[in-house]
Amino acid sequence: MTDRPTAPPRPPGAAGPPAVELEGIAKKFGVVVALRGISLAIGEGELVCFLGPSGCGKTTLLRIVAGLERQNAGVVRMAGRDVSRLPPAERNYGIVFQSYALFPNLTVARNVAYGLETRRMPRAAIAGRVNELLELVHLAAHRQRYPAQLSGGEQQRVALARALAPSPSLLLLDEPLSALDARVRLALREEIRSLQRRLGVTTIMVTHDQDEALTIADRIVVMNHGVVEQVGTPVEIYTEPSSLFVARFVGQMNLLPATACARAGWARVGAVDLRHRPAAAGAPGTPVVLGIRPEEVSVGPAARGAENELVARVCALQFQGALTRLELALPGEDGTRLDCDVATQVLAALRAAEGVELPVALRPGALRVYPAQG
């Protein structure tokens, strides 16, 4: 697999059928609906994250792709072939579970060899392949150890090597990092990313951690309550969240309750009218929500004279290292809260302190608008 040329991931729609294609996948457990008609396509060599809160159906969807769960409706295709009715063994994928599910009574090497031993491969070829994979995940020295003698991160890499050993055309990762502590998680995230790039294997990773999805994925599928909320690159998801749910779930977002004004493109927050991104927000008078990320709020001299300028009072300062978060209250009796991130090194120049009033500006281009219910 290492000799496979590293091709850049191909988004679906480019030459050839998508690596994985889902069409109208629906699943219910008894009366509880887990998935409602999910359709998407994943390109060859792509790393796609299914992102969503727990219970959104992302793991169920992964298990349906794996054939470990049976959908009530819908079609799963792999490289153009309908695999909906194939048992897991005939779908040609590798999977890593949250628990790793390493076989505790087999050594690292035997675990990695597990999927090769039933394939009538010569013994030497199996040994060679096992070595190759253990080198790949930097565990060659641990080949004779048992899983219980490894750290969590090492176990995770063994699971990865075991899944990749039979050279599957698809790699499925079910919350592979969530059982690890923060530092190991960051390192392994990088490792999975580079491994996936190097091997060029199409990968689906389920996660509830938006940081993980944003850093690792080529594209993110944001899910909620059994439906796909948005599909896009990390940058698209972060800068253009298509619904209030995505805006809330991915990254930090100030959400200001507002009312649509008669003037198209304007909404009223408290006592002031603000211009927002040109978008159909709803009939005048209907409640809407305006969204702006803390780092998009300009504050102090930079805000002076800008469009959508307001005066806000500093309620609290929260030192976070490179950035400091200012918790601001907007004018008006309901005192809508607004968070704003400022580089710590310019904080002194701003003279920001509790109780101080500062000019802030909400750039119309950054001010997204969503219907209030959603």
Added chain:
Amino acid sequence: MVALRAADAPAIPDRTVGHRLHGETVLGWALVALFALFLYLFVLYPMAQVLWRSLLDNGGRFVGAANYVRYVSTPAIAASITNSLTVSGLATVVTVTLAFVYAYALTRTRMRWGGLFRLAAMLPIFAPSLVQGLAFVYLFGNNGMVTRWTGVNVGIYGAKGIVLAEVFYSFPHAMLILIAGLSASDARLYDAAAALGASRLKTFFSVTLPGVKYGLMSACFVVFTLVITDFGAPKVIGGKYSVMATEIYDQVIGQQNFTMGATVSVVLLIPALVAFGVDRLVQRRQYSLISSSARPLVPRPRPVADRLLFAYCALVALAIAAVYLALLVSSLVRRWPYDLTPTLKHYAFDTIGGYAALGNSVYVAALTAVAGTVIVFVGAYLVEKRGTALAAPLYMLSLLPVSIPGMVLGLAYIFVFNAPGSPLNRLYGTLAILVISNLVHYFTVPFLTATGALKQMDAEFEGVSASLGVPFWRTFARVTVPIALPSIVAISMYFFLNAMVTLSAVVFLVAPGTELAAVAVLLMDDAGDTAQAAAMSVLIIAIGLAVRLVYWGLLAGVTRRTQAWTTPHEEGMPA
């Protein structure tokens, strides 16, 4: 790349998209079907037969509840219900009280010789229940040793004797449950009680007792069920005091009245089923009692209490040992208690059964251990890991046998395997039917042990294996079985020991040529060959102890081998 909203989605069909038929799937289903057939044929169908026969008269005509009416309105038979309840209630209270103090001393004090006391208390597990009865007859019977020495005949035959024998018989079962309950303690609660200035007595009632509440309840149910379904002890020491289990025997063997036997059987099922149902509910709650952050309690020395409890344990252990000693001595002297010249002549077994019966018993026990372990473990695997629609009903059916009294099971097998014209008749009078009845009689506890061991394994082993294209049976053999080996060893030992000592289920099923040792004890005692009965009992106990020793060795070997990759397993099961 379409994100469908709920409203746009078409209705979701109830059926899932089936996978194409695959050798593995077919084999999985075939195994599940076999297991279902086994449970149907040997559990559900025989029980249904008993129920049905209790509604017929001896001529085979349907008479509705007439048999039940006759049962409760014939004072001689109806007395067995109240007698059974009285004896079982009394034995339960006495046993659980005695066992609680014993278990408390073993777990919560720094008393010495704990291991020895524990061992002594386990002795009754190796003996058929009627052996306890026999031993008390030797001690307190009309010609008993104590009776002759003191000249006082306590009138052991009857309720008194049954309760005494049952207390000894069920003591280890209660003790094991209570030791488990008392071991699961949280030292932080005791620290809190001490910090709040609670007295020792108050701490006992507000921390210790509530903590072991479910263990106590469980012990009560287990003892009650053991006693009310027991046949051996009341048979040899009950005299004219009839309980339900002996009533079934008398109706069937004595009077050939099968329908009344079936009627009493159905009534005997009720308390056992109730006790089992409540026990399951109680156990479900117990799991949440001790949190994972609990710190185990290390007992502190309390000189006075420790000494008192030591004396108590010594007394109980001596009493148990004395009973078995009486048995051993009476088998080794010429004519107990008149002529105490040592002799081995009672071990010649010149009358009934003899060594052939003992050989049969060992053979049947070994077959039960092997076949039982395979069926139980594979069955538990199919139920737990193959995720079929049949899993829930099969699980329920697997739990049923524990509440079927042995007498009832034996009678049911007569109905099923001794019915004219039935193809199942071939089994009647063979050793196979004895193996099957043992297997079913003792099915539930090993099944729960196996299920527990399987539940501890990662639920995704099967998923990983499927994704790698490895068939499930290969993962079963290479991963599941090796990991569960300590449990598997414990299961086979449980089957072996119980098959060696059981009497109630097999007493209806033995035939010329398939006599068993425990039945031989009963027949020898019936025939007045008490010394030979004692000798046979001694041999049964000796074999049980020897097998137990071998198993300990095996378990140690298994544990040593698996220590490389896992923390040592704990033995999940009594006996």
